[in-house]
Amino acid sequence: MALFNTAAQRKAGFRLTFISCLVAVIVLAMGVFTRLADAGLGCPDWPTCYGHVLWPSADHEVARANEAYPDMPVEHDKTWPEMIHRYLASSLGLLTIGIVIFSLRKRDPEQPMKLPIFILAFIILQGMFGMWTVTLKLWPQVVTSHLLGGFTTLSLLWLLTLRLNNQRWQLPAINEAKLQALKPLVLIGLVIVVCQIALGGWTTSNYAAIACPDFPQCQGAWLPPMNFGDGFNVNQHIGPNYLGGTMDNAARVAIHFSHRVGAMVTGLYLLFLFFKLRQLGIAPARKSAGVMLAILALQIGLGISNIAFSFPINVAVAHNLVGAFLLLSQVTICYLVFTAAVIRGGIRV
Incomplete structure (x- = not known):
């Protein structure tokens, strides 16, 4: 028996959910890299990075950022992993919103509805833990919870994929x-x-x-x-x-x-x-x-x-x-x- 069912036997939304799983793996990998590279505080503010949508790059931007955060000067090898991780996580949230909308519009009694809604709510909570990771300066309880939240998000999306696979x-x-x-x-x-x-x-x-x-x-x-x-x-x-x-x-x-x-x-x-x-x-x-x-x-x-x-x-x-x-x-x-x-x-x- 193959892992995935034939396209005709799968439930609607399988492909979008599977893509979301793949994105969740990338988000998890980027989050782990950010943590292990000591870039968790590469951006000392949230959701911006030293007040920038991306990160300060020009000399005058770096100078202003260092003046605003004298205890946490800009380190370019740490700013980009943190912000890329944030944007990847945001894209996963948008994909999950798409899954929820698709499930609600389908209105099929056999279509999972509670699980997609729960996943979206959990991703919102996970985003809060991402914020607290920065604002609470890598407090171990929050960092560990944030990591476990990433694993949980991936697991829930995979569970939904299995249900939609219908095998x-x-x-x-x-x-x-x-x-x-x-x-x-x-x-x-x-x-x-x-x-x-x-x-x-x-x-x-x-x-x-x-x-x-x-x-x-x-x-x-x-x-x-x-x-x-x-x-x-x-x-x-x-x-x-x-x-x-x-x-x-x-x-x-x-x-x-x-x-x-x-x-x-x-x-x-x-x-x-x-x-x-x-x-x-x-x-x-x-x-x-x-x-x-x-x-x-x-x-x-x-x-x-x-x-x-x-x-x-x-x-x-x-x-x-x-x-x-x-x-x-x-x-x-x-x-x-x-x-x-x-x-x-x-x-x-």
Whole structure:
């Protein structure tokens, strides 16, 4: 079974929603690059950049901007990523408005309507988090929430794409018990991946990625000194500026170490889920399990490469993107498992 249904069997709006998914991937990649390039405060104001629609480029514009923001002078290698990210995110919002309008005008009882509206509302909230990321000077709680919001936006758009694709697994009634047993397991897999992504977001928000520069040990030890209390203190005060982070090394090590343990838990559970999916006894489930395992292996390889090659930005961006694809694989599996049709006497139910 191919991933996408034939054009005649898809529901209206599939193509626009799929394009929105592709744009969401680009937005997520640009947001990750902006964060990892320390360009999150490349523009200290919002929604403009030093008062400009794009960014100050002429010498007199830069001089006025530096005078207005003496503590945050213009750095051209940081202004353009931030503003391009903002405009890409805005374009995604416009595409989502188009999806909502299309759904409302279609007035088909089988056409999803609540989900597009929810996605639009969530993107508006995500835009607010983008503003707070700047106005609250990279406060880790907001930065992590903004990152998770990007992953959530992509996941919701992908879920809508799957619904409009209008394709279901079909399996014989003899395997129905296995299908029912699989439902809670795939939900647990989704939750574990989300938690691991949240740990990754907290790691980058607090500049803890480089806290363990060696592998498989950390700071030359299997259990280095760690401060979990400060590392996971979500009640830290706002400001004045979190660029570069404010935690001590022991706190950052605790965050990084937790992310590594989370990677082990995630890997082991998804390996278990791989075998459970294969036991369902249908080719599409085996194919989905194989894709999930391949993405997992690539993600683990990128995580180790990050450390081995001293955290190059291209590998770090790829690590985030493949994490997003791992999440999408879980969304896909959950959707297909919960919508699977059981064949009884030649009749699909």
